[in-house]
Amino acid sequence: MRESSPDDSSLPPTKRRRFGGPSVPHLSTPFWFGDGDIVLEIGQHRFKVHRTRLQCSEIFSDMLAIPQPEDAEAVDGCPLVQLADSVQDWQVALKWIYDPDSFAVMQHPVPFPLLPSALRIATKYEIAALRAWAVSHLCARWPSDLERMDTASLPCAAEAITLARECEVPDILAAAFYALSLQRFGYNADGGRSHIVLSQADMRRLVIGRERLHDFATQLLLDPLSAAPGMPPFESxxxxxEGLQHYWRAKVASDSQSPFERWLLREFYMMLTAPDTLFESGLCVTCLAWHKDAAWTRFDTLKTSMPRLFCL
Ligand SMILES: [Zn+2]
Known part of the structure; x- marks a missing residue:
């Protein structure tokens, strides 16, 4: 059996070392370099890597500057550092540490599982460049400019919220909550298992936000021509x-057969950026001016109120 040094419990887990020979088998990993000079041990996995590579981490940089005790455990002639993290997280981090260019060239959307792994290690061990990479890709999926959301925003939105809380990336919260609110619980997709992933407080925010969005859509359905918040009532x-009412109701109504609620923000944004010229050509000058104004005002109102809708 392994024994812990009697006095190492005061050290943080990352700096603790165990003494005595290993008695459990260790799994080989792709990061086992013959000329490595430090061994990282995570569970039953070991990585023999180079100290110079770990200097990208402020935490390792400080730790490695401290002289090693003479009786520290060695593996393959190298000091052993035990880490209480997930192996998968470190595999991602080491891939970046040894080949950052392969990460730099990745295009949005990058595979989501890379992001929590990269962000957790980067945050805990203070690897600024890796954190910046992960945050930039999180923000590409869940942008603070909510009109830039795309279908890549839909999967893993609940995981993103939890990750944002854990690693302090609040900028993605509004988009992630909105993306999650678009997904119906009755369908066995991401939305339907949010309650497993989210904290109770965030689950409550999600429910409240959905209620408020529902109210917003209901108001527009009931009275498409005068219910715009921030706009005076309009008499077309x-x-x-009739054409205006029909057009707006069609944009707002959700399809009960769809696994998604109507993506109102995108509908409004499309009205602004890709207007239905055939429909608009049938409107008189006054009604067209109101229609365009309403599209902008409703888009802007919904976008700017999103954090408040979800109590963020
Ligand atoms: Zn008119």
């Missing part, structure tokens, strides 16, 4: 009224 002309 007789010729345009």
């Amino acid at each position: 002309c007789d010729n345009c009224r």
Whole structure:
């Protein structure tokens, strides 16, 4: 059996070393370099790597500057450092540490599982460049400019919220909550298992946000021409009224057969950036001006109120 040094319990887990020979088998890993000069042990996995590579971490940099005690355990002639992290997280971090260029060239959206691993290790061990890489890709998936959200925002939104809490990336929260709120619990997709992933407080935020979004959509459905928050009531002309009402209701109504709620913010944004010219050509000048104004005001209102809708 292994024994712990009697006085190492005061050290943080990352700096503790165990003494005595290993009695459990260790699994080989792709990061076992013959000329490595330090061995990282995580569970039953060991990585023989280079101290110079670990200098990218402020924590390792400080730790390695401390002279090693003479009786420290050695593996393969190298000091052994035991880490209380997940193996998968370190495998991702070591891939970046040894080949940052392969990460730099990755295009949005990068595979999501890379992001929590990279971010957890980067945050805990203070690897600024790796954290910046992970945060930039999280922000690409869940941008603070909510109109830049795309379908890559939908999967893993609950995991992203939990990760944002754990590693302090609050900028992604509004987009991640909104992406999650679009997914119906009745379908066995991400939305339906949010309660397993989210904290109770964040689950409550999600429910409240969905209620408020539902109210927003219901108001527009009931009265598409005068329910715009921040806009004066509008009396359209007789010729345009029915067409306008029909157009707006069609944009707002959700399809009960769809696993998703209507993505209102995107609908409004599309009205601004890719207007339906055929529909608009049938409106009189006054009603067209109101229609365009309403699209902008409703888009802007929804976007800017999103953090408040989810109590962020
Ligand atoms: Zn008109």
